[in-house]
Amino acid sequence: MLKIAGREIKSRLFIGTGKFPSTKIMLEAIEASGAEIVTVALRRVDIDNPQDNLIEAIDRKKYLFLPNTSGARTADEAVRIARLAKGLTNWVKLEVTPDPNYLLPDPIETLKAAEILVKEGFVVLPYINADPVLALKLQDVGCSTVMPLGSPIGSHKGLRTADAIKIIIEQARVPVVVDAGLGAPSHAAQAMELGADAVLVNTAIAISPNPKLMAQAFCKAVEAGREGYLSGLASPSEKASASSPLTGFLK
């Protein structure tokens, strides 16, 4: 079973809560996805208000409520925003995205913030570009996962960073969660087949005409991809059938 910071996680599909047409549709989709980890932007909730719609909607006995720092442009901002959730949980999905358009993560500020938050006792799950060296440095400072992107958030482009993600997985000491850009269940399956420990999906489910069904599809795709990985995928290779063998002399 997947384990993050000592906690066993039942589902390898994490789900985001943005962009849904209503809280009701969001809850149905979360339920159908089988996800245990649900991430919520702290900017969207009134963290001190237990009656806040979104906080109240997500049953924290059933789901692991993972607040994120979406909107932060700098390490300082991310740290300040993360601290807001301290009364509720010490888990945080760290996002430092100075460009509000493509929402690509700032590696330098992310590393700075991660270091501070880990020291303060947070379980830190940083969103990063698929940069293997950054992934290693984040593990060195004590992050509990790394979350490289497949392609920009909401782009539906799938696993454009597959080669770099493969290296991250190969070198990882913590779970690798592919986050962002997964636009179709097959993209999620592909990430899992590569050996990712989990994936995070939001837009593809939230803006689907049928979010519940799409959540189900992602759930199955993640399981299928994982099982494919575990069963040992044959890697596509050129057939070794040279017409004149190079080692014939050994006979």
Place this chain on the structure above:
Amino acid sequence: MTFLDILNKNPITFDDFKRLLSKEGADNIEALAQRSHQLTKKHFGKTIQLYAPIYLSNECNNQCVYCGFNSKVSEKRISLTVDQAYDEAKVLSKMGFKHILLVSGEKKETISVDYLKKLVSKLRGLFSSISIEIYPMTEEEYIELFAAGVDGLTIYQEVYDREIYKKVHPAGPKSDYDFRFDTPERGGTAGFYRINIGYLLGLGDWFSETLALAKHAEYLQKKFWQSQVSISFPRLKGSSVSDLQLTQMICALRIFLPKAGLVLSTREQAELRDNLIPLGITQMSAASRTSPGAYSIDAPSSSQFPVSDLRTLSEVAAAITAKGYEPVFKDWDSNFIML
């Protein structure tokens, strides 16, 4: 390239944008709307962020010929004290608003930087996001306001055409075109998270004004890449800009700038506003009153523009829900700015 080919491109060029705004675009308005809807959904999801204005003062040193705050119009003028403005804010907060826009005429003596700082420090307890739409300020003043907790700046050029600008702004500090034009620039440098621009629909030529607006927004997006650039569509009452043109420019701007915020106020009728929800709009005001004190005190004084959509916040929210969209009240947090 056929018109429909442009709709399948991302990004499109400025020349493509011109074609979207042309008669061809009007003839293909449905295809334009479909593409705009698709791009908006992808980047913003099915959500509409709600905000309300608080009018602080209708005193003004300018004489904009189209405006109810024109200093030549002799109507009752008031400026709210910090406490009165706070009373207004409490009403909006109680309704459920989390994002507010502070609006004022150009009366620097009364609505001073110090006044605004005092007010903002009180408002931070009630709201997650505080933007300003007041007279243009210097970069230093914006830096002070940003540090006090103002996160967004709205400033309309009103009209990009210099000749018309001169004609409709005959006197007062606003007659300085360039100082106004550089305002978003100073705000961006000061660090605001959101920069909102626009022109008054009906003052100049729709086509060339929209081209100028698109260029302006694109420039700001590139230069202030850490800020969210938004565009508003304030249409004057009785404007020559038709519903079709308004729709066409919303869709064309969305396709040209897929990630820009697009804002629609209560200047527009309820029915039109509802119909524009899926077409590209990302933010809407609701339950707006456009004269100072109008939420909490019963003092009829001159308003900046007549409100067309008179629905309450819950009625607007219900209309958004009925369209299959989520009304979003909070999408920011005052803690992003450290005091």
